Amino acid sequence: MIDFKDIHFIDNPYPALKELRSIGKPVWHQELQLFLAAKYSDANDVLRNKSLGRIFIPRSPESEWFEYNYLHADSILDSEPPKHTRLRSLVAKAFNRQRIEGLRPDIERLTHQLLDNIQAKGGEFDVIADYAEPLPVKVIAALLGFPDSDEYLLRPWSQSIVKMYEVNPTEAYKAEAKKAAKEFAAYIHDLMLERLEKPGDDLISELAQVTESGEKLSTHELIATCVLLLNAGHEASVNGFGNGIVAAYQHPDQWKLLQSQAETIAATAVEEFLRFDAPLHFFDRTATADTEIGGVEIKKGQKIVSLLGSANRDEDVFDNSDQMDLTRNPNPHIGFGAGIHFCLGGPLARLEMSISLPELFKRFPTLELTGTPVRRPTFSLRGYESVMAKVK
Ligand code: HEM
Numbered sequence: 445m446i447d448f449k450d451i452h453f454i455d456n457p458y459p460a461l462k463e464l465r466s467i468g469k470p471v472w473h474q475e476l477q478l479f480l481a482a483k484y485s486d487a488n489d490v491l492r493n494k495s496l497g498r499i500f501i502p503r504s505p506e507s508e509w510f511e512y513n514y515l516h517a518d519s520i521l522d523s524e525p526p527k528h529t530r531l532r533s534l535v536a537k538a539f540n541r542q543r544i545e546g547l548r549p550d551i552e553r554l555t556h557q558l559l560d561n562i563q564a565k566g567g568e569f570d571v572i573a574d575y576a577e578p579l580p581v582k583v584i585a586a587l588l589g590f591p592d593s594d595e596y597l598l599r600p601w602s603q604s605i606v607k608m609y610e611v612n613p614t615e616a617y618k619a620e621a622k623k624a625a626k627e628f629a630a631y632i633h634d635l636m637l638e639r640l641e642k643p644g645d646d647l648i649s650e651l652a653q654v655t656e657s658g659e660k661l662s663t664h665e666l667i668a669t670c671v672l673l674l675n676a677g678h679e680a681s682v683n684g685f686g687n688g689i690v691a692a693y694q695h696p697d698q699w700k701l702l703q704s705q706a707e708t709i710a711a712t713a714v715e716e717f718l719r720f721d722a723p724l725h726f727f728d729r730t731a732t733a734d735t736e737i738g739g740v741e742i743k744k745g746q747k748i749v750s751l752l753g754s755a756n757r758d759e760d761v762f763d764n765s766d767q768m769d770l771t772r773n774p775n776p777h778i779g780f781g782a783g784i785h786f787c788l789g790g791p792l793a794r795l796e797m798s799i800s801l802p803e804l805f806k807r808f809p810t811l812e813l814t815g816t817p818v819r820r821p822t823f824s825l826r827g828y829e830s831v832m833a834k835v836k
Contacts, residue, residue, distance in 0.1 A: 445471075445473050445474065445475065446460050446461075446464065446473070446480075448476075448610075448611040448726070448823045448824075449610075449611060449612065449823070451821055453823070454819065454821060454822065454823050454826065455819060457725070457753065457754075457823065457826075458753075458754075458757055458766065461482055461751065461753065461754035461757065462754075462757065462759075462766075464480060464482040464751075464754065465482045465483050465754060465757075465758060465759075467482075468483070468738075469483075469486070469738040469739050469740050470482075470486055470737050470738050470740045470742075470748060476611065477747070478728060478746070478747035478748060478749055479737070479740065479742060479746065479747070479748040479749065480748075480749050480751060481737060481738065481748055481749060481750050481751060481755075482751045482754040482755070483738065483754075483755065483758055483760070484755040484756070484758035484760065484761045484778070485738065485758075485760075486737050486738040486750075486755075487750040487751055487752060487754065487755035487778065488750075488755065488778055488782055489737050489738070490727075490729055490737055490748050490749075490750040491727070491729075491750050491778070491781055491782040491783040491785070491786075492782055492783040493729075493735055493737065493783075495731055495732055495733040495734075495735035496729035496730065496731055496732070496735060496737075496742070496748065497524045497729060497730060497732050498521065498522055498523070498524060498729060498730075498785060499524070499729075499730040499732070500516045500517050500522040500523075502516075502517060508622055509622060509625075511622075511625040511626045511628075511629040511630075512605070512608075512621055512622055512625035512626075514629075514664045514667075514668060515605070515625050515628075515629060515667070515668045515671050515672075516668070517668075518531075518662070518664045518665045518667075518668040518669075519531070519665075519668040519669060519671070519672040520532050520535070520669060520672060520785075520788070521672055521676070521785060525784070528784060528785075531661070531665060531669060532784075532788065534651070534654060534661060534669075535647070535651070535669060535673065535788065536788060538587070538647050538650070539788050539789060539791065539792060540791070541791045544791040544792045544795055545791075545795065547583065547587070547792070547795065548795065548799070550583070550586065551579070551583055551795060551796055551799050551800075552799055552803075554578075554579055554582050554583065555579060555799055555800050555803045556803070558574065558575055558578055558579060559575075559803060559804070559807045559808075561574065562574050562575065562807075562808075562835075563807070563835075567834050567835060567836075568814065568832060568833070568834045569832075569833055569834075569835075570830050570831065570832055570833070571685075571686060571689055571813075571831040571832075571833050572682065572686050572828055572829065572830050572831050573830065575685075575800065575804065576681075576682045576685035576686050576689075576800075576831075577599060577678070577682045579681075579796055579800055580677060580678035580681040580682060580793070580796055581595055581598055581599060581678045581682075582595065583677075583792070583796060584673065584674055584677030584678055584792075585598065585674070586646075587646070587647055587673075587677075588646055588647045588648050588670060588673060588674060589635075589639065589644050589645075589646025589647060589648045589649060590635070590648070590674060591635075594631075597627075597631070598674055598675075598678070599678070599682075600624070601624045601627065601628045601675075602624075602674065602675040602678065602679055603679075604617075604620040604621050604623070604624035605621050605624050605625060605628070605671075605675060606675065606679055606824075606825050607620065607621060607822065608621045609726075609824045609825060610822050610823065610824050610825075611726070611823070611824070628671055629667050629671065632648075632667045632670045632671060633663070633667055635648060636648060636651075636652045636663075636666060636667065636670070639652045640652045640653075647670075647673070648670055651666050651669065651670065652666065654666075673789075676787075676788075676789060677789055677792070679723075679825060680723040680724050680793070680825070681723075681793045681796060681797065682723075682827060683723030683724075683825060683826060683827025683828070684717055684718050684722075684723040684779075684793070684797065684827075685717065685797060685800065685801070686817075686827050686828040686831050687717065687720075687721035687722070687723055687826070687827055687828065688713075688714075688716070688717025688718070688720070688721065688801075689717075689813070689831060690721075690813065690817050690828060690831055691717070691720050691721045691768050692713075692717075692768065692770065693812075693813045695768045698768050698769070698770050701713075701770055701771075702770070702801075702805050703805055703809050703810070703811070706801060706802035706804075706805035706806065707802040707806065709770050709771055710798045710801055710802045711798055712770060712771050712772055712773050712775065713770040713771075713801060714794055714797040714798050714801060715772070715775040715777060716768060716769060716770050716771075716772050716775060717797065717801075718756075718777060718779035718780075719756040719757075719762070719772070719775055719777035719779060720756075720757075720768045721753070721826075722752050722753035722756055722777075722779050722826070723779075723825065723826060723827055724752055724753075724779070724824070724825060724826075725751060725752055725753040725754075725823055725824055725825075725826055726749055726750075726751060726752075726823060726824040727749065727750045727752065727781070728747050728748065728749045728750075729747065729748055729749075729750065730745065730746070730747050731743060731744050731745060731746050731747075731748070732744065752778055752779060752781070753826070755777075755778050756777040756778065756779060761776065762775075780793075808835040810835065810836040811833055811834075811835055812833065812834055812835075812836075813831060813832065813833050814832045814833060814834050815832050817830065817831040817832070818830045818831075
């Protein structure tokens with residue numbers, strides 16, 4: 445059975461995932477004690493089935509994990525209705541298509557600034573550190589009103605927390621996650637108190653007022669919501685961009701398309717980036733009642749994982765599913781999930797990438813990658829540490 449920590453598997457999980465799909469139904473993973481849903485129809489059903497919930501189990505001892513636990517137990521992502529409905533509706537309006545579209549000029553300005561910096565550096569740059577990472581970090585920080593001067597703290601905090609989402613996190617990952625959760629929660633709490641005194645035109649101020657005016661959001665819920673938005677607001681976007689760029693470079697015909705008509709194909713290219721090499725792979729659910737997925741009975745209390753990256757390569761849904769096609773249309777990938785936890789930031793992620801991708805190729809039409817891109821050794825959140833490139 446698949447070893448999700450195996451570096452060779454992480455390097456290219458697709459052949460093993462294809463084999464798993466060929467079984468035709470969810471499969472029991474003995475070591476992890478859970479089912480794996482690899483086919484598109486099953487992975488999609490897992491996310492939509494009302495008897496399967498995102499159930500967070502607090503880590504113990506509580507004294508060590510206090511902040512980590514409430515950052516999850518009180519967040520949108522790790523709660524279920526009715527709490528989920530209440531938390532999600534409070535922030536949903538900030539992420540609606542119209543409000544997000546209003547960020548276009550800011551995103552264009554930030555994109556140009558990053559490209560100017562790259563140009564000023566001369567020949568070589570890192571697609572991740574110099575472009576894919578700073579854009580979503582800056583955009584989500586600005587939206588929440590997180591201070592510019594401290595933006596550098598966000599990716600390390602987020603990285604330390606999300607490593608806990610990997611299969612069997614190591615002791616070192618656990619120690620890092622506890623520390624980051626404590627620091628991040630304390631920072632956001634202080635910021636929230638500041639914004640209560642002196643509100644600004646940002647989402648943290650807006651949310652802080654909500655706590656005061658009703659009892660709609662508790663302090664922990666507010667902190668957890670801000671931390672989730674700051675983390676979710678950039679992690680997958682960075683990896684989605686990096687994975688897509690490397691995959692396109694490995695398909696010379698697709699790279700040529702980007703060089704010659706990135707602007708025209710931007711919308712379909714972004715979707716194919718997210719389908720072809722998914723930034724997020726592994727989302728589990730727990731049965732709150734006996735249920736069934738793909739003809740397999742899932743008993744109350746058992747877990748089943750929706751394997752998004754595998755679903756997006758399902759040959760029953762996508763023609764030539766192992767082929768990258770930046771003009772693919774329709775492209776019903778489930779990279780943003782499905783059901784009640786469907787990604788709240790989809791419109792924002794799509795807007796950012798649909799600007800930053802063509803702008804990169806417009807500015808540097810002769811862009812080439814150099815050396816071997818360096819992968820992070822993680823599967824659930826799969827992406828590159830660094831992708832070196834050069835411009836002539
Ligand atoms: C390419 C980028 C992105 C991808 C692939 C992605 C993917 C996902 C997926 C798969 C889920 C569902 C998880 C589940 O069902 O267990 C999710 C949830 C979520 N995402 Fe994203 N996301 C991206 C960008 C963003 C951005 C920019 C934000 C902005 C804040 C964001 C905020 C959220 C939130 C708040 C949730 C939780 C929704 C809920 O539980 O109701 N995401 N995302």
